[in-house]
Amino acid sequence: MFHTLPARLRWAPRPGPGRRLLMAMWALLALAGDAAWAGTLAKADIERRFGHPYRVEDKLADLPVWPVASLLERGAGPVAYVFESIDLAPLPGFEGTPMNFLVSIDRKGEFIGVELLGQSEPVFTFRDLGGLGDSLLRDFVAQYAGRNIRQPYLISTGPSGNRSGQAARPDGVAVLDGISKATTSVRIVNQSVLDAAGKVARAKLGFAERKEGGRAALVREDVYDPVGFAQMLENGMVGRLQVSNAQIEKIFAGTEGAGTDELALARPGARFADLYIAYLNAPTIGRAILGDAQYRAVMRRNFERRHLWWIASAGRYPIVADDFIPGAPSPRLAMSQNGTFLELRDQDYEPAVAAGPADLNASRLFGVNATAGIDPGRPLSLELTVTRAKGSVMPTLVSRRITLNYSPPASLFAYPPGPAPDWLQAWKARRVDLAVVGLALVLLAVVLARPRWIALEARRLRLFRLGFLGFTLAYIGWHAQGQLSVVQLTGAIKTLKAGHGLASYLYDPVALLLIAFTSVSFIAWGRGTFCGWLCPFGALQEFVGLLARRLRVPRLRIAPRVARRMESTRYLALAVLVGAACLFPSQGETLNEVEPFKTAFTLGLSRTWPFLAYALALLAAGACYYKFFCRFLCPLGAAMSLGGRLRRLDWIARRAECGKPCQRCAAVCQYDAIEPGGAVRYDACFQCLECVGTYHDARRCVPVMLHLKKGRSLER
Structure with a gap:
């Protein structure tokens, strides 16, 4: 729906399966053609949005804009320019596909209106099925009307209530009300609209190139x-x-x-x-x-x-x-x-x-x-x-x-300091979250680098692990909205395939911090650091599993050989999503719903019954079979397993007696990550440290107990 505008100008409203899959994914990327993002409106679509006495002229050859002339100012040239943001500033969104807006500016550089044409942001999709929908996004872009391109823009995360479309601060800063749970997306929206409008203003209105010096001296x-x-x-x-x-x-x-x-x-x-x-x-x-x-x-x-x-x-x-x-x-x-x-x-x-x-x-x-x-x-x-x-x-x-x-x-x-880049403002706005999550990551790194002390006492390990998983679930997941997703992977593929950079990831600092830490952890410990400690949905499943055991929910038994074959399902899910991102981007957006993360954390379980039922069904499956979704369906977990192949160290200590004949560690491992022969399958390890504690504890490690009974010590 279009906004009511002033009368002066108005518009109407071993080589294993993982490695083979990785090679296949690269081949798929090489075969896929480059994505082309362009506007879809025709002159007739623009004419329907303007009435008498305004006349829409043909789209310009040198710049994808429609000039708008006024019959009341004959010979005065265009009084406005209308354009699609995707033609001028196709900044990839969170999901990897640019949002598209119809933007109109007058010859003074003031926004006449901004209309949402299309978007694929996960948080704004599926309104009819319980998502946020795009109405909040439409309200957000409505705030540009009456503001000028020359103004610096600030997105408020507080309850400012500034919906008037007028600058609210005496220093000329245009304050826009943000949208909770969509801070990354709205910053990308703001950057897209301003970049597109700035290009038109510089090319057609004689505006100067945007300077980095900030406010006037x-x-x-x-x-x-x-x-x-x-x-x-x-x-x-x-x-x-x-x-x-x-x-x-x-x-x-x-x-x-x-x-x-x-x-x-x-x-x-x-x-x-x-x-x-x-x-x-x-x-x-x-x-x-x-x-x-x-x-x-x-x-x-x-x-x-x-x-x-x-x-x-x-x-x-x-x-x-x-x-x-x-x-x-x-x-x-x-x-x-x-x-x-x-x-x-x-x-x-x-x-x-x-x-x-x-x-x-x-x-x-x-x-x-x-x-x-x-x-x-x-x-x-x-x-x-x-x-x-x-x-x-x-x-x-x-x-x-x-x-x-x-x-x-x-x-x-x-000379006042210049305004920080929009992405840096996002980092400053999240500085408390970044500090808290950063300290938690430092603590986790220290514990995992020297796990013996924390793992030696079973009660100490249990308290620390449950406490950290509670932090991951409540703070990283629900509060900081830091749940990593396969959407970030498929979005990166779409963005790079279209020839654009990954600058949009800078707008989500908590997720970027977790991505950086996880990438480094691949080299040291493999995939288990993220999946075992930092995944909010994984933490939620773990608590559900503990509750199920307290309630004596029957446990489902799956033969190890069958379970390993079922693990390949997550690689298949990853391959389908990557292929869809390359070849069928719009379908890929729907297929990404195989992850329940948006339902569980972005929207806080506030969705309609199909999505809510799916998420609850996965949790129920986890109650019967430990971390069912993580082990068999999670495409992000499959990507983490592939990343875990960068691991340089076998950091879980083993003895000659492990598996031959001792099966104590294999028995306590709930992830079936220890082979009958004693070797650790790091691709399946969630780094719970139970086997580390058992290895160092003379009261639990069977080979050590046997040697002590014989009056001998066994080197640890």
Whole structure:
């Protein structure tokens, strides 16, 4: 549904199976073609969104936008531009597919409206089946209307209630209400909309390239250093440009205006124009140019806090013509910064210059509105237009510009720090979660690096493990929304296949931290670190299994040989999802629901009955067979097992007696990760440390107990 807009412009609403699978996946990626993301709307679709008196023109050839003209402003050019964000900024979403928005901006760079056209974000899908739906996303993008591209944007995670579409802060920052449980997605939305609109504004509205300097520099009122005019010329406080007759003649060479200035031809070395500019708001410059008394009077008069410049000229060509009207812009002068022209208006004030050349032919104050977005502490350009006429009855006019580049000394300004990148703002917003999860990961790494102490006492290990799994379930899973998912893998495949980077992953810092830690843990311990300690759904299954044992729920027995064959099902699920991501992206989004993670954590079990029933059925299966989903169905677990093949160490100690004949560790391992011969199947190990504790405990390790009975010790 479209938003109601102002009347000025309105639109209507061994080589084993794992290794063979990995090779097959790479082959599938190599055979698949590149994804093409492009808009789907036609001109007729845009016309339906606009009414009289606006006319939608054909899409431009050089930029995928539709210009919109007004019949009330004939000859004024486009009054707006409409475009699909996916054509200009196809930033991959969480699932790997870019969202698409129809964006409309006017010629001042203000958003007229932003409409959701399509999205594949897991958190916003399946509204009819209990998901969040896309209504919240539509409400979010509705907030852009009335805001300007030039504004910095901040996504609020608090209950600000700012749905008015107007800037809520005096510093001009546009505050947008975020969406809980979708912070990563809305930041990607914001980046997509701003990037797409910025490209159009720079290409069609003359906006400057987005700078990284942040907010405008502020004049340091406390800095005053008395200087003379000559010194100000030398240190750049006053800008100067001298142009001779010969130089101006060269500018007009090859035009109708060449050779029309007899004086310039007769005296080529004489001065044509001598142009001066100084920024008066800086006390050091203003007081030196105007004198103390006049400077105070000018600043009292400047109650609108405009940026003021002293602009003067000497020579044959003054900055104002004879018919110049004080208080109006001078047709001969123009000011720009970063390619954007500013309204430079005479302040109807001809100052008595305290310091400056004596032969000036014009000396005036000009100002730029404080809201114009200019940065006085950075370079700007002052352009003087020179016009020549050829002929007397109906003369041909030819104009050329000469440019004076001006940049006051940086010592006169304070430069506020620039706004952090959007992804860095996401990291700052999650700094508490990152600190807590980071400390937990450090603790886990220390325990796993030296597991003997924690595992030696069965009760100590049980307390630590249950406590950490409780943290994983409650904090990482439900609070921090840090459940890793196969969606991150399939999304990365789609993104890379389309030739884009993985920058969107920076918007989910907790997940990225877990991914980084898990990747390192592959080398040290294999797949068990994540699956056994850091997976919230795995922790939930573990607690369900413990509860089932307390309630004496009957346990399902599956022969080890059959169970191992069933484990290949998760590899099959992974292969199907990877293949779908490569060849059938839209179907892949649905197939990803084989994971119950979105139901259990992203939406907190708040979904309609099919998804809720599926998640509960998996938990019930885990109550009867320990970690049923993890061992037989989980595609993420299959990916973790493949990653676990990077493991460099056999970190679980074994003795010659292990398996020959001792089967104690194999009996206590609930994951069937210990072979009858005593070897550990690290691909199946969830790193519960039970076998580590048994190995080091003289009261549980059978070979050690037998040797002690015989009065001998067995090296540990």
